[in-house]
Amino acid sequence: xxxxxxxxxxxxxxxxxxxxxxxxxxxxxxxxxxxxxxxxxxxxxxxxxxxxxxxxxxxxxxxxxxxxxxxxxxxxxxxxxxxxxxxxxxxxxxxxxxxxxxxxxxxxxxxxxxxxxxxxxxxxxxxxxxxxxxxxxxxxxxxxxxxxxxxxxxxxxxxxxxxxxxxxxxxxxxxxxxxxxxxxxxxxxxxxxxxxxxxxxxxxxxxxxxxxxxxxxxxxxxxxxxxxxxxxxxxxxxxxxxxxxxxxxxxxxxxxxxxxxxxxxxxxxxxxxxxxxxxxxxxxxxxxxxxxxxxxxxxxxxxxxxxxxxxxxxxxxxxxxxxxxxxxxxxxxxxxxxxxxxxxxxxxxxxxxxxxxxxxxxxxxxxxxxxxxxxxxxxxxxxxxxxxxxxxxxxxxxxxxxxxxxxxxxxxxxxxxxxxxxxxxxxxxxxxxxxxxxxxxxxxxxxxxxxxxxxxxxxxxxxxxxxx
Numbered sequence: 001x002x003x004x005x006x007x008x009x010x011x012x013x014x015x016x017x018x019x020x021x022x023x024x025x026x027x028x029x030x031x032x033x034x035x036x037x038x039x040x041x042x043x044x045x046x047x048x049x050x051x052x053x054x055x056x057x058x059x060x061x062x063x064x065x066x067x068x069x070x071x072x073x074x075x076x077x078x079x080x081x082x083x084x085x086x087x088x089x090x091x092x093x094x095x096x097x098x099x100x101x102x103x104x105x106x107x108x109x110x111x112x113x114x115x116x117x118x119x120x121x122x123x124x125x126x127x128x129x130x131x132x133x134x135x136x137x138x139x140x141x142x143x144x145x146x147x148x149x150x151x152x153x154x155x156x157x158x159x160x161x162x163x164x165x166x167x168x169x170x171x172x173x174x175x176x177x178x179x180x181x182x183x184x185x186x187x188x189x190x191x192x193x194x195x196x197x198x199x200x201x202x203x204x205x206x207x208x209x210x211x212x213x214x215x216x217x218x219x220x221x222x223x224x225x226x227x228x229x230x231x232x233x234x235x236x237x238x239x240x241x242x243x244x245x246x247x248x249x250x251x252x253x254x255x256x257x258x259x260x261x262x263x264x265x266x267x268x269x270x271x272x273x274x275x276x277x278x279x280x281x282x283x284x285x286x287x288x289x290x291x292x293x294x295x296x297x298x299x300x301x302x303x304x305x306x307x308x309x310x311x312x313x314x315x316x317x318x319x320x321x322x323x324x325x326x327x328x329x330x331x332x333x334x335x336x337x338x339x340x341x342x343x344x345x346x347x348x349x350x351x352x353x354x355x356x357x358x359x360x361x362x363x364x365x366x367x368x369x370x371x372x373x374x375x376x377x378x379x380x381x382x383x384x385x386x387x388x389x390x391x392x393x394x395x396x397x398x399x400x401x402x403x404x405x406x407x408x409x410x411x412x413x414x415x416x417x418x419x420x421x422x423x424x425x426x427x428x429x430x431x432x433x434x435x436x437x438x439x440x441x442x443x444x445x446x447x448x449x450x451x452x453x454x455x456x457x458x459x460x461x462x463x464x465x466x467x468x
Contacts, residue, residue: 013029013032013074013075013076013077014032014074014075014076015028016075017031017032017035029076032075032076033076033167033168033270036072036075036076036167037167037168037270037273037274037277039072040068040072040163040164040167040277041212041273041276041277041280043068043163044163044164044277044278044279044280044281045280045281047061047064047065047281047282048208048280048281048282051064052183052282053181053182053183054183058181058182058183059154061158061181062154062155062157062158062181063154063158065158065161065162065163065164065181066154066157066158066161066162068162068163069161069162069163069164069165069166070161070166071163072163072166072167073112073161073166073167076167077111077112110353111167111168112166112167114351114352115165115166115168115169115170115171116160116161117351118169118171118324118327118351119159119160119171119174120160121327121331122171122173122174122327122330122331123147123151123156123159123174125330125331125335126142126145126146126147126173126174126175127147127150129142129143129145129146129147130146130147130148130149131147131148131150139334141330141334142330142334145173145174145175145330147174147175151174151178155178158177158181159174159177159178162177164277164278164281164283165274165278167274168270168271168273168274169271169274169301169323169324170271170274170275170278170299170301170322170323170324171323171324171327172283172298172299172323176298177283180282180283185282185283185285186206186282186285187203189285189286189287189288190203190204190206190287190288191203192287192288193287193288204294206285206294206296208279208280208282208284208285208296211276211279211284211294211296212276212279212280212296215272215273215275215276215279216273216276218268218272218304219268219269219272219273219276222265222266222268222269222272223265223269225262225265225268226265226266226269229261229262229265230262230263230265230266232262233258233259233261233262234259234262235259235260235263235410235413235414236414236419237255237259238252238255238256238259238410238423238426239414239419239422239423239426243255244426249428252426252427253403253427256403256406256407256410256427257402257403257406260405260406260409260410263413267302267321268302268304271300271301271302271321272301272302274301275297275299275300275301278299279296279299283298283299284296284297284298284299284300285298286298299323300322301321301322301323301324302319302320302321302322303319303322306318306319307319307320309398310398310401310402310405311394311397311398311401312372312376312397312401313368313369313372313401313404313405314369314372314373314376315401316401316405317365317369324348324351328344328347328348329344331347332344332347341366341369341370342366345362345363345365345366345369346362348362349361349362349363355415355416356411356415356416356417356420357411357412357413357414357415357416357417357420358411358412358415360411360412360420360424361408361409361410361411361412364407364408364411364431364432365408367432367435367436367439368404368407368408368431368435370435370439370444371434371435371436371438371439372401372404373444374438374439374442374443374444375438375442378442378443380393404431407427407430407431408431410423411423411424
């Protein structure tokens with residue numbers, strides 16, 4: 001769809017940086033987004049140094065994080081972002097299409113609402129686990145994350161609206177965030193290691209500076225790739241009539257992989273910068289790895305190496321948008337009484353919005369996930385007997401996984417029905433057909449479900465206690 005005149009400068013937020021947008025030829029909403037995140041990065045360093053737990057009370061840290069978060073959201077997205085309710089999120093997605101039209105605003109007020117929705121539902125589930133359920137009914141993770149007392153209004157607002165995550169997330173667990181504000185976040189992780197055996201007289205004081213600098217380098221490279229590669233290889237070209245008429249099927253598959261790779265840098269940029277902002281504030285420490293190095297990946301939203309080398313659909317999904325995948329698992333997959341995989345994909349589509357392309361992607365994802373699981377469960381064992389067989393298996397599964405992902409996510413980028421159907425027709429619906437054949441031929445082994453196992457164990461323990 002062609003953009004109307006002036007569309008690159010449209011925004012629901014501040015127009016202060018309009019001259020810079022015109023100078024660089026970059027949409028104003030993107031300029032505002034990057035400006036807010038860069039300012040948040042500077043504010044995060046200041047927050048850690050001058051408002052650290054040893055210099056300021058938890059109330060002051062909560063208030064600062066909340067007020068700056070509100071300011072950033074208003075600057076970037078305008079007052080739309082503060083009509084906050086679960087049902088309104090869908091109305092916001094509808095307005096993206098019928099008020100702002102397809103694709104004109106690449107960053108808009110629905111972004112903060114999507115993050116806030118994750119946080120509200122995360123806290124609701126964890127409060128329910130802590131107050132409304134017995135410990136025996138919970139999985140180990142649910143028990144660890146259960147919130148056993150209601151937060152104050154200031155704690156609640158700080159968790160939802162803090163400046164580190166209001167623009168681009170990620171969603172974190174409530175207990176982790178409160179531990180960070182109260183200065184217990186790093187200390188709790190360090191206590192998991194026996195430092196005396198490592199020759200330390202006292203607990204070390206890990207600095208996030210190295211992790212922040214590394215992530216900023218990734219952000220810079222991603223930005224350069226976005227400004228060059230992404231614009232040179234548009235996804236729309238794979239359904240261009242001339243391209244389809246002149247290009248053989250295998251070449252189209254190869255080009256699909258290229259354009260999908262070209263679409264990734266903007267996600268790498270946004271998520272890695274958001275991770276760096278949180279780390280700069282001192283949030284995101286996850287402990288010590290096998291080599292004794294400090295890890296700052298508690299809030300990381302992606303693992304680029306694992307994504308690019310994934311040899312299974314499951315591995316790819318687990319390393320892409322990690323915090324959203326964790327949210328979906330905790331609020332849906334682990335709690336769904338039936339069909340957890342299908343319900344989780346459907347919830348993911350609803351959360352993303354109402355563009356038809358999202359539903360094509362996630363419904364296709366259900367089919368391919370089930371087929372990939374069936375192949376892995378039934379066939380992988382035959383290729384583990386020797387190194388050459390394992391290498392050959394990994395090579396084949398890497399190619400299939402990468403192409404399956406490209407096939408699945410193309411509608412997510414295209415958004416609308418017509419280009420999606422045209423794309424799938426040009427691909428002869430081959431992944432759909434192959435997945436259905438796999439599911440018809442190979443036996444499907446039932447997956448264990450942690451919540452049902454915990455509930456069954458609770459019932460068993462109750463019966464045993466009554467028998468005594």
